[in-house]
Amino acid sequence: MKLAGRTAIITGASLGLGAAIADTFAAEGAALMVCARNPAELEAQRAKLAAAHPTARVVTYRADVAEKEDVDSLFAAAASAFGKLDILVNNAGVYGPMGSIETIQWDEWVQAIAINLNGLVYCCRKAVEVFKPQRYGKIINLSGGGATNPLPGISAYAASKAAVVRFTETLALEVKEFGIDVNAIAPGALATRLTDQLVAAGPDRVGASLHDRMSKLAKEGGTPLSVGASLCAYLASAESDGVTGRLIAAQWDPWPFSDHVKSDIDTSDIYTLRRIVPGDRGKPWDKR
Secondary structure, eight states, X not given: OTTTTOEEEEESOSSHHHHHXXXXXXXXXXXXXXXXXXXXXXXXXXXXXXXXXXXXXXXXXXXXXXSHHHHHHHHHHHHHHHSOOOEEEEOOOOOOOOSXXXXXXXXXXXXXXXXXXXXXXXXXXXXXXXXXXXXXXEEEEEOOGGGTSOOTTOHHHHHHHHHHHHHHHHHHHHHGGGTEEEEEEEOOSOOSHHHHHHHHHOHHHHOHHHHHHHHHHHHHOOSOHXXXXXXXXXXXXXXXXXXXXXXXXXXXXXXXXXXXXXXXHHTSOTTSOOOOOGGGGTOSOOOO
């Protein structure tokens, strides 16, 4: 049980990947504060976790990460329940409005950024306040394909997820000396409620290419939720100590990493967002 004795906050933990992460963490021995916006879904998740892991300690808390006061109360509740905090998993997220930038509802675009980026950053801020004095902590941010590929029709999602990765890299450097590891993960193409939303939006709003991919994913199934959840458990455990500031693909990257690979990662720009220049693609028109 690689998370025995550790405590974690998991946002967006009532459904989908968040629920799978909570299940994996409970199986690995962690005490959990699971939060989401919907109280009924949270209670259903608590009941499932209690049935599957009767000895696990699970506390639910209704919170909207886009609301500063909710996040403050969430961390206060975790401190009261557990007396300490070791892990933060920022899973809460939305696709936001779907359509071209000039046609979507602007307030919905701003709200998606508030949830996917601002809420995540503020949760990290609260966690760092706890982790710095104890000189240890794990922050895991959910990113995904939106960080590395343009996604016409869901621009708020794409922009916020790219920003999450660069924030992850930046925060990792800020807190490295305090023994705090900060990473982002790409869990793979998931067949979840968010996928259904993209399919329902139709090709006119999200583009034919993306709609075709998501329709196929919805029919055939995507990457198992357990793959991303297992990566989160690895990054939350002592086994991954020293791996920080990276975007790691759950389905494709060769984790868990050996000590030799950890060293190579730490001294390189592997698993980071970087600009591609002509020379990287064998083109002769670089200005030198």
